[in-house]
Amino acid sequence: MADAFYVPLGDERYAATEHTSGPWAPGAQHFGPPSALLVRGLERLEAPHPSLIARVTVDILGPAPVAELAQRSWVERPGRSVELLRSELSAGGKLVARATAWRIATSDTSAVATDAGPLLPSADAGTETAFPEDWTGGYLNAVEWRAVRGGISAPGPAAVWGRQRVPLVDGEEPTGLQRLFAIADSGNGVSHFLPGREWLFINSELTVHLRRVPEGEWIGLDAVSLVGPHGVGTATSTLHDDSGPVGTGAQALLIRPRQAEGG
Template structure:
């Protein structure tokens, strides 16, 4: 991961975005994947604990925001013996722009036996060396992307991703934050078609059996359904050793690049 420039600089309680924090939908809009990453970071810092697994993160992306400083506040909702629930609210001077909800489950003894619906490891190994240059229209992804299948073609779409920059200052990107950032790519991967991306996601829900190991996170699109301009898509998420969880997104038709939610 490069340490050239983080997406945000911490200044007091505010996180000030750098130019490469922009969205592909508009040059003056914050990227939704980063809001999910900031929610995950704040939840992990405030409520993470050894032995507690971040098993679910839902990120609601219900309002676009210009490139303004961001604040994130968290609330502990429930703290039990085996489950902890916490929320995060992401705001700018214009108001609340996103929120996150996390479920943490305590590690325990793994049950014996085979599970009939167990997801197999895929046959794609993490790439080595630099990533190819990837462009989506006039936008270059500020993360490494290896596309393993045709864009929007029939069949499961597959990609490997890797973060290029820290999220905040020079902080290392934690495995949980890495998974939260990668999960946003479930929307373009599951909703793309051969002539481009016609849906923009309103949320995503990441579920994790374990945290990713290493820098690479792989995504495989395993489903899409849409009707009357509303879509849902799903992906399986992988690391080098096998599947780690799933991500489901909902999305709304957005035929013209740059239109707002």
């Protein structure tokens, strides 16, 4: 098995490795790696001027198998100041995920930039965090996790740092945005408070708003999950690098007792 999440096969096709497998179903990927692969496709779209991806929404249209994925990316709405980008992933001819992004032309606003908010304690100050006993999958072990408040194995809000142990695509160094999206889809797992053997708390999408591109290998998640009375919840995260918050992430959650599965 290649020491990466994906092996490029040419023609925008990628073989997913076991490092992508998630805890929810055998043979299905955790959606951190596919989210990062979608962002990689968006980043590779040529920009006519200096610009920054300001918002990405990843819609999860079905399970992504640990198998070959095909990708296509394009500029859906070009513009001088604001552009709408799109990327899609398919498996076996079936669309499994799509991402849309707003890319905004950059300018110098350093004189009016606001305080991003408090820093998290550094990853060096954190402790390695364990997972609930029933959580398995290559993705969890392909990321180094360190908790600075709460923990993945403990229920409730938590702040953790994550660092990829393997690259996104074999032979490539991940960009800051790719590193961020490989971690950002874990907000609901980091801040879970329901036992996974009894409850589903899976996300149907991930939306990230960014103010700048993160730097360094470590991505911080300061996450909380909230559940309403009708089977719908949200997981929200403040996303960090070593210098402070870089943006916010949010996930719409399906909340359901496992005995009620099937729809």
